[in-house]
Amino acid sequence: xTPAERFRSVWRDPAGYGRSVKQETGRSILGxxxxxxxxxxxxxxxxxxxxxxxxxxxxxxxxxxxxSYCCSLVRGGLEDALKGNLDFLDGAVFPHTCDSIQRxxxxxxxxxGFAHHFDxxxxxxxxxxxxRQYMIDVLSGFCRELETAFGKQIRDADINAAICAYNQxxxxxxxxYALRSQKPGLFEPSAVHWIMxxxxxxxxxxxxxxxxxxxxQIGSSAGDAPQTGRKRLMLAGGICTHPDVYDLLARAGADVxxxxxxxxxxxxxxxIAEDAKDPLAAVADRYxxxxxxxxxxxxxxxRGRHLVDAAREQGVDGVVFLQLKFCDPHAFDYxxxxxxxxxxxxxxxxxxxxxxxxxxxxxxxxxETFVDML
Amino acid sequence: xxxNQKKHDPAKKAPKIQAVxxxxxxxxxxxxxxxxxxxxxxxxxxxxxxGPVEPLIAMDVIPVYPENHGAMIGASKMGAQLCExxxxxxxxRDLCSYARADIADSVEKTGPIGGLPxxxxxxxxxxxxxxxxxxxxxxxxxxNVPLFILDTPFVHREFSDSxxxxxxxxxxxxxxxxxxxxxxxxxxxxxxxxxRLSVEGTGLWQAVLDTCAHxxxxxxxxxxxxxxxLIVTLRGTQTAVDYYRQLHDELNQRIANGVxxxxxxKYRLLWDNLPVWYKTRWLSEKFAAHDAALVAxxxxxxxxxxxxxxxxxxxxxxxxxxxxxxxxxxxxxMMFDIVANMIEKYHVDGMVMHSNRSCKPYSLxxxxxxxxxxxxxxxxxxxxxxxxxxxxxxxxSQIDTRIDAFMETLKS
Numbered sequence: 022x023t024p025a026e027r028f029r030s031v032w033r034d035p036a037g038y039g040r041s042v043k044q045e046t047g048r049s050i051l052g053x054x055x056x057x058x059x060x061x062x063x064x065x066x067x068x069x070x071x072x073x074x075x076x077x078x079x080x081x082x083x084x085x086x087x088x089s090y091c092c093s094l095v096r097g098g099l100e101d102a103l104k105g106n107l108d109f110l111d112g113a114v115f116p117h118t119c120d121s122i123q124r125x126x127x128x129x130x131x132x133x134g135f136a137h138h139f140d141x142x143x144x145x146x147x148x149x150x151x152x153r154q155y156m157i158d159v160l161s162g163f164c165r166e167l168e169t170a171f172g173k174q175i176r177d178a179d180i181n182a183a184i185c186a187y188n189q190x191x192x193x194x195x196x197x198y199a200l201r202s203q204k205p206g207l208f209e210p211s212a213v214h215w216i217m218x219x220x221x222x223x224x225x226x227x228x229x230x231x232x233x234x235x236x237x238q239i240g241s242s243a244g245d246a247p248q249t250g251r252k253r254l255m256l257a258g259g260i261c262t263h264p265d266v267y268d269l270l271a272r273a274g275a276d277v278x279x280x281x282x283x284x285x286x287x288x289x290x291x292x293i294a295e296d297a298k299d300p301l302a303a304v305a306d307r308y309x310x311x312x313x314x315x316x317x318x319x320x321x322x323x324r325g326r327h328l329v330d331a332a333r334e335q336g337v338d339g340v341v342f343l344q345l346k347f348c349d350p351h352a353f354d355y356x357x358x359x360x361x362x363x364x365x366x367x368x369x370x371x372x373x374x375x376x377x378x379x380x381x382x383x384x385x386x387x388x389e390t391f392v393d394m395l
Numbered sequence: 396x397x398x399n400q401k402k403h404d405p406a407k408k409a410p411k412i413q414a415v416x417x418x419x420x421x422x423x424x425x426x427x428x429x430x431x432x433x434x435x436x437x438x439x440x441x442x443x444x445x446g447p448v449e450p451l452i453a454m455d456v457i458p459v460y461p462e463n464h465g466a467m468i469g470a471s472k473m474g475a476q477l478c479e480x481x482x483x484x485x486x487x488r489d490l491c492s493y494a495r496a497d498i499a500d501s502v503e504k505t506g507p508i509g510g511l512p513x514x515x516x517x518x519x520x521x522x523x524x525x526x527x528x529x530x531x532x533x534x535x536x537x538x539n540v541p542l543f544i545l546d547t548p549f550v551h552r553e554f555s556d557s558x559x560x561x562x563x564x565x566x567x568x569x570x571x572x573x574x575x576x577x578x579x580x581x582x583x584x585x586x587x588x589x590x591r592l593s594v595e596g597t598g599l600w601q602a603v604l605d606t607c608a609h610x611x612x613x614x615x616x617x618x619x620x621x622x623x624x625l626i627v628t629l630r631g632t633q634t635a636v637d638y639y640r641q642l643h644d645e646l647n648q649r650i651a652n653g654v655x656x657x658x659x660x661k662y663r664l665l666w667d668n669l670p671v672w673y674k675t676r677w678l679s680e681k682f683a684a685h686d687a688a689l690v691a692x693x694x695x696x697x698x699x700x701x702x703x704x705x706x707x708x709x710x711x712x713x714x715x716x717x718x719x720x721x722x723x724x725x726x727x728x729m730m731f732d733i734v735a736n737m738i739e740k741y742h743v744d745g746m747v748m749h750s751n752r753s754c755k756p757y758s759l760x761x762x763x764x765x766x767x768x769x770x771x772x773x774x775x776x777x778x779x780x781x782x783x784x785x786x787x788x789x790x791x792s793q794i795d796t797r798i799d800a801f802m803e804t805l806k807s
Contacts, residue, residue, distance in 0.1 A: 086762050088780075090489065090752045095759075120525045123549050124759035127727040130551075131763060140551040144561065145521055145528060146544045151564040155548075158557035316525055318544050321532045347489050349755065353529035356485030357536060373487075 024231035024238075025212065032215040032264075035222045036106050039071050042224060043109040049171055052113040054098060054122060056283050056314065057143055059160055061187055061293070061304055063114065064225060065179035066167045070114075072221035072284075073107070074262065076100045080376065086128050092347040093376040094260060095121045102133040112137030112170075114163075117145065119316040119350050137170050139163060147309045148319045156305040164301070180300040184293045186225045191289040193232045194220055198279065198286060200236070202335050204243055205253070205276035210267040213277075217284055252395050255332055256280040257358070258343035259351050263374050265381065266343065266388075273388040275395075279335040281328055282343070287312055315350035324354055325361035332367050338395040340369040341388075346376075368395060409656050410649075412618060414642040421634060422624055429457045429512045438515040438577055441534065443527045444627050445697070445721050446520035446545060447566070447714055449593050452631040453586040454573050456516075460628055461530070464511050465493030468500065469672025469784035471507040478785045491753040492784035494530040501537060514540050516576050518569070522547040522724040524756045543572040547719040551726045554719055562715040570711075590710025593631035594703065599639035600626040601699035606646040607690040608741050611655030612663070613646045616689035617679040618656065620670045626698045657688040662805055663742055665734070666692035667764075668749035668757050669783040674791075681795065685802040691741040693734065697722040700733070727760040731767045738774055745805050746776040753782050777801040 022030065031038045039050055049068040053060070063070040075097025082103040083096045101107050112135040115126035130138045141163045144152040164175050197216055201208050216235075220228055252275040256266075260283050267277055280286050291311035297303035312327045313319040332340055340362055344351055355371065362369045370391040372384070432439045440451050444462040451458045468474050474496055480503055481495035482488050488495075496506070504510030517540060519531035528544065535542040545565050548558040570581050603622065606613050614622075622642060629635040649655075664682065666689045671678060682689060700722050703713035722733060737743065746768060751758050765776040779797060782788035 087759060088750055088752075088762070091755070091759055117549055120755040121759055123525075123756065124727070126551060127760055128763055131727065140549075142548040142551065142555075142558070144546050144548070145525070146546040149565075149568065151561055151568065152546065155557055155561035158560075162555065162557065315529070318528055318532070318546075321535050321542065344487070349490060349526055350529060352487040352490055353494075353526075353533065355487070357533070359485060 024235040025215075027231055028212075028215040028219040028235075031222050032218040035071070035074065035218065036101070036109065038222055039069075039107075040109040042069060049111045050109055051137070051139070052107060052110045053116070054094065054113075054125075055116050055118045056288055057116040057118065057308060057317075058114050059116070059141065059163065059304055061180060061183040062160060062164055062167065062175065062301075064186065065183040066164075066171055066173055066175050068111070068167070068171065069224055071110070073098050073101065073113070074218070074260065074284075076104075076106065086132065087125075090347055091121055092345050093262065093374075094345060094348075095125045096376070099125060099128060099133070102129060102135075110135055112139065114139040114141060116141045116143050118314075119348075121347070121349075139166055139170075143308070145316070146318045147313060153302075153305060153309055156308065157299075157301050160301045160304060177300050180304070181296055183225075184297075184300060184303065185295055186229065188292045188295060189229055190220060190225060190232070191292060193229065193236060194289040196236055197232070198289075200240065200243065202278045205251070205278050207239055207243060210271040210277070211264045214261060214264045214267060217288065221284065221288065251276050252338045252392050253278045253336060254392075255335060255337040255340045256282055256285070256343055257328060257340050257369075258282055259345055259348055260284045261343055262345065263343070266341070266372070266384070269381065269385050269388050270341070270392070272385060273392045275338075275388075275392045278337060279331060281312070281331060283314060286331070287314070315354045322357075322361075325358050328358055329361050329365045329367065332362070333365070337367070339391065340367060341391070342369060342371045344371055344373045346373050409654055409658060412614060412622075412642070412645060414638070414645055415621070417638060417641065418622060418625065421629070421638060425628060426508060429459050430508075432457050432512055439512050440516045440518050441511070441514040441531070442518040443520050443523060443531070445523040445718065445724075446518055447569070447718055448628075449589045449631040449710065449714070450566075450570055450573055450581070450586065451518070453589040454577050454579065454581060456573065456577060457512075458628065459511055459514065461497045461511060461534075462493050463624060463628055464500070464506070464508070465496050465784055466670075466672050467507045468496045470675070472673045472786060473506055474673060474784035475787050477503065477506060478787075489752070491524075491526045491530070492782055493753065494526060494533075496784055498530070498533055498537075501534070514538055516540050516572075517542040518545070519543070520545040520547060520718060522718055522721050524723070524754065526755075541572070541576055543569055545569055545718070547724060549724055550720055550729065554716055558719065559715055562719050563712065566711055566714055587710055589631040590714075592633060592636055593710070594705070596626060596630055596632075596635040596639060597699055597702045599636060599643055601696075601702060603639055603643050603646060604691065604696055604699060605740075606643070606650060609650050610663070610742060611657065611660035612688050612690045613649035613654060613656060615656045615679065616666045616692040616695065617670075617675050619692060619695040620675060623695045623698065630698070655688070657683045657686060659686045660688045662687040662744050662802070663690045664688065665690070665737055665741065665743045665746045666694070666749070667734070667746060667761065668751045669694055669754060671749060671781045671789065672783055673786045674781075674789060677791070681798055685798075685806075687802060687805075689747070690743065691737050693722060693730075693737070696737070723756050727763050727767075730760070731764055731771075734764065734768060735772060738768070738772055743774065745801070746774055747801075748776060748778045749783075750778050750780045751783050752780070752788050753784065775801070775804055
């Protein structure tokens with residue numbers, strides 16, 4: 022399997038990947054839903070952190086626990102757990118995220134039946150000294166809980182090694198994004214989405230090998246890539262659970278060249294100081310300084326400025342907001358983010374994504390209209 | 396209407412609670428005071444309903460509650476109209492209707508009191524939800540005023556020592572924030588006095604709610620929804636203490652005179668979640684027609700849950716834990732323990748849960764909570780789907796039928 026094929030296969034069946042790791046190595050695996058899950062610490066404990074994206078199938082079992090006005094990520098995640106689709110997990114870690122994930126943690130703990138459950142109640146506020154200290158305390162407490170649960174001591178050296186591994190991964194992902202922005206024609210429309218999914222699911226060392234080989238190979242052909250002359254777009258939102266949007270945008274005559282997604286650029290933003298005396302503080306400092314999730318609080322216009330800056334830096338013609346229905350933090354920020362884009366004369370389009378993707382043709386027409394207008 | 400359901404008989408209606416007029420007077424004066432703050436040279440702070448108001452009172456800042464305003468908008472049946480306006484402004488219909496209505500009214504000023512007095516500063520405590528964080532960020536951008544966030548880590552299993560340290564240090568940061576923006580120093584003696592009044596008022600509020608443990612109950616949760624206003628807005632003042640003493644005396648007098656709010660109280664129910672503000676009268680009459688009294692609720696008791704365990708601490712120290720462990724900042728299993736206590740204390744026969752589209756931290760988890768209540772306590776539970784302010788989310792005929800069916804099972 023080529024690296025590109027592997028990324029695609031992991032994207033198609035992340036649970037299948039997790040199950041094969043479990044079967045082949047017997048390794049402990051912890052699931053997580055949020056980019057504030059401290060993967061470095063989990064990895065340092067010898068555990069594979071594996072991101073969960075919610076089910077792609079019908080939701081039935083989760084309906085007895087969650088109302089219809091709860092987002093599809095939370096309902097779909099619970100559905101997978103209750104159906105046994107995540108039977109390869111030893112448990113999950115819930116960093117404090119939003120009101121819905123907060124309750125999902127309770128419901129999961131009470132019903133999903135995994136051996137382990139962790140709540141890392143990180144601060145919501147990220148811009149004060151006391152919040153920084155509290156975050157370090159929570160990370161430290163989480164390490165102690167992992168040690169107790171899995172009977173393995175986590176040394177600073179383990180954390181530093183994990184930090185280096187994830188820094189490498191972030192660096193390579195950044196390189197992928199830079200290359201795509203420069204030569205979008207080199208990539209299939211969804212290729213980067215597959216890569217990002219694989220980055221959050223695969224064993225880090227294995228992913229690093231694959232992504233490095235992928236970059237070497239694609240980099241060598243970069244010179245031949247045609248300039249597409251197509252419109253350049255950026256996606257904004259939380260997670261993209263509807264990758265068809267990449268193909269539809271391609272059909273509409275545009276390339277996605279950048280994003281401000283939790284499962285996209287926000288995932289690899291910021292590096293962690295390596296060989297720090299206090300590696301937990303180093304992990305915390307990345308969370309405190311990288312661009313903020315709307316469920317967290319930093320500067321009240323930081324996200325708007327960040328979006329406009331990224332759009333300008335990448336020279337995009339427009340921004341498409343992918344708004345997961347019932348995602349409050351993102352929905353609250355949308356009017357102000359749009360206002361910031363309007364002031365910078367960057368056109369934008371809002372697409373609301375429900376459990377089921379909107380009918381392809383209807384969405385295509387909207388995207389075509391938007392792209393034509395640019 | 397079902398055959399065994401009574402026609403509403405006004406002659407049989409219980410005497411009104413006399414304190415109501417005093418409450419209206421206090422609230423009117425309070426809003427006049429807040430509206431004329433600038434003329435009086437006073438500052439106005441917007442604060443969340445679960446936020447620590449006591450330092451504001453001690454600093455002579457007038458606290459204003461957008462959530463109380465949201466409730467007024469709902470009760471005035473202006474919710475849908477203002478929510479629609481917010482939707483035109485780009486706010487999704489799925490967002491909290493308090494926030495939508497209030498954000499729209501900040502611009503439109505067409506609500507029941509012509510818009511809230513504009514804030515000089517904002518104080519947001521996220522012990523009730525993550526929504527207030529986003530709402531207050533929106534307000535901070537719109538009014539261009541300083542915002543203080545009091546971050547109270549959610550309690551899934553325990554209130555950790557690191558969380559205690561974090562919240563306590565923020566309480567002092569909060570006081571520093573007020574000192575900066577008021578240009579005066581905190582008088583810590585005054586602060587403790589306000590704290591003492593807050594504890595006293597909160598205790599009296601609990602005593603008021605406790606009168607409903609009496610069978611028949613001298614008031615219902617629908618009355619509690621109304622009388623709640625002072626413990627939210629004027630906690631820490633002598634006014635609130637005096638008022639709740641008066642109300643408590645009156646309710647005890649009603650008990651002594653055998654006066655109950657539901658004339659032939661037979662069934663005692665516990666309400667969960669915020670009120671359906673635009674339908675309180677309809678719901679009150681609906682349940683009364685079944686001889687059912689809502690004798691307690693998890694919502695108004697959340698403020699008496701703020702009664703701190705002083706344990707030799709100063710009020711400010713006690714505040715850290717008290718404000719972090721409020722009812723909706725704790726896990727479902729911890730909520731169950733509180734509900735189980737209430738069911739016993741108020742001799743509850745059944746529970747009515749308002750699944751409130753606007754309030755995810757309160758509503759998500761209700762299905763599990765209901766299952767625990769039915770399995771472990773054998774108490775039947777009804778869930779009605781609605782919204783606290785946006786009346787477009789209320790299906791009267793459907794809810795009417797469901798309440799009838801639920802009451803039939805209780806009666807059988």
